[in-house]
Amino acid sequence: MTSITDRGWTLHYTIGTILASPVTAGDLVPMPAGQGDLIISGGRAPVRSKDTGAVFVHDPADNQSRKREIRPGALGTVWISAAGGWSELTGGKGAANPERASTPAQGSGSRPASSMTFVELTEDAFLARFKPVPNPLSNDAGFDFGDGGCLFDAYGPELDFVRGQPLEKVWTVIEGDDGLEITDGMHVVNRLGYLVTEQPCPTDTMVSVPLDM
Structure with missing residues (x-):
């Protein structure tokens, strides 16, 4: 293609x-x-x-x-662009401090300025702030944070359920070169599945949650 x-x-x-x-x-x-x-x-x-x-x-x-x-x-x-510039900010990792937000530095080939805030959270901070909900469609779902498995498959009835949720409450579990990560929104590339939370991600905030599993 x-x-x-x-x-x-x-x-x-x-x-x-x-x-x-x-x-x-x-x-x-x-x-x-x-x-x-x-x-x-x-x-x-x-x-x-x-x-x-x-x-x-x-x-x-x-x-x-x-x-x-x-x-x-x-x-x-x-x-x-051919020079490596990004057309917009897309979300993900920010500062190393688990609760501290940052904005990418500007310069040649850097991403443009934006009003978006980037936040990197620890797993515990993510659970306390956003509260993932157990998967009601599966008895053996992964990512059990204490109340039942919360991971939703990326196909079939579980994907249909995720699509029916507000986008601000949908998160993607991604397997990257540095390991597993939870990121806000619904993504396709390298996804393991989705999470749905009780609390929404603010529309002006992009969140990354590196997982040590």
């Missing part, structure tokens, strides 16, 4: 603040809150300052579905 490029920019998936594989035309992306799947068909790279660019998608279940544009960050993607 062909990677999606436009005017020297390449569309990539992200895992928190880690750049992952390029997006290819025809990729299927599951959406939260029961919105169904979307197929990525192309995109538009940024053309001016503070422009995040766009991703072109359509509904595979609707033969008459017209192409529509979605902000890259809503799909866990980002445009990367």
Whole structure:
């Protein structure tokens, strides 16, 4: 499959603040809150300052579905320029202090300024603040934090359940080069499954929870 490029920019998936594989035309992306799947068909790279660019998608279940544009960050993607610049902040690890937020430094090839706050939490801080809920569809779900397994599969009825939740309460368990991590939002690349929490992640905050398992 062909990677999606436009005017020297390449569309990539992200895992928190880690750049992952390029997006290819025809990729299927599951959406939260029961919105169904979307197929990525192309995109538009940024053309001016503070422009995040766009991703072109359509509904595979609707033969008459017209192409529509979605902000890259809503799909866990980002445009990367030939010089290595990011079109927008996408979320993930911040300061080393478990409760301290940080903003990426600016400079050549760095990501643009943003009002988003980046927070890295310990596992205990994440549990106390957001409170994962047990998976009601499985008796042997993983990630038992004391009240029953909380991990939801990324397919079938469990995925349907996750899609029906508010996106602010959905988290992805990701397996990266540095181990397991919980990150806010619904992501596809390297996912082990999803968590749902009682408390929502603030819309202006991106959270990373490295796991020592």
